[in-house]
Amino acid sequence: MIAVSHPKQRGTEELWLDAAYRLLTESGVEAVKVMPLAKSLGLSRTSFYWHFKDREALLEAMVTRWEARNSGNLEARCVAYAETICEAMLNICDCWLMPELFDSRLDLAIRNWARTDPVLHPRVEQADGRRIKAITDVFLRFGYPSQEAEVRAMTVLYTQLGYISMQIEERPETRLARIPAYVAVFTGREPSETEFARFRARHTG
Numbered sequence: 001m002i003a004v005s006h007p008k009q010r011g012t013e014e015l016w017l018d019a020a021y022r023l024l025t026e027s028g029v030e031a032v033k034v035m036p037l038a039k040s041l042g043l044s045r046t047s048f049y050w051h052f053k054d055r056e057a058l059l060e061a062m063v064t065r066w067e068a069r070n071s072g073n074l075e076a077r078c079v080a081y082a083e084t085i086c087e088a089m090l091n092i093c094d095c096w097l098m099p100e101l102f103d104s105r106l107d108l109a110i111r112n113w114a115r116t117d118p119v120l121h122p123r124v125e126q127a128d129g130r131r132i133k134a135i136t137d138v139f140l141r142f143g144y145p146s147q148e149a150e151v152r153a154m155t156v157l158y159t160q161l162g163y164i165s166m167q168i169e170e171r172p173e174t175r176l177a178r179i180p181a182y183v184a185v186f187t188g189r190e191p192s193e194t195e196f197a198r199f200r201a202r203h204t205g
Contacts, residue, residue, distance in 0.1 A: 011043050013051040020062055025105045029113040066110050071127045073101040078134040085142040086191035089183045090199040096160055097175065097203050104164045131157050156186050176203055
């Protein structure tokens, strides 16, 4: 009689992805292997193949998760309703304060991985291109000249990537208090008290 694996003994695709995420962000892509994942989950190696064809399929799923979570959420914040450029920039700044919108640890891990992976590297470049275009379009929507809009967009993105690559640690309240000044630098305009109050309420409510 052939033994049939019970679903609870196989875990779920998300469970395997979450375990892979932990290894990737803590130890890099070389640590993401089937046996260590299975051991960490208390599951058999065979159960992995109910969800993924092979390790490469798992890694592709992880990259897809990164693209959807980080680039996808950033693009969504760029088109969120805003009456002023400052309000639009505060919408984007939600990503820097909310890990569920933009996962900095995952972004760093993917970028470190891409440095030695010739297939992943262009995908990271494409993702950055998408992000810059999305932010540029925000500035264009509020009447900034084309070249200025692009430079301001690069300033926004590269500032955040600097935070990520340098692994800067800030207390949440410190980062929050600096947001109006960042908005002023990025846009050339000061956010109103009402605009910042709405933003603050989203992050301290």
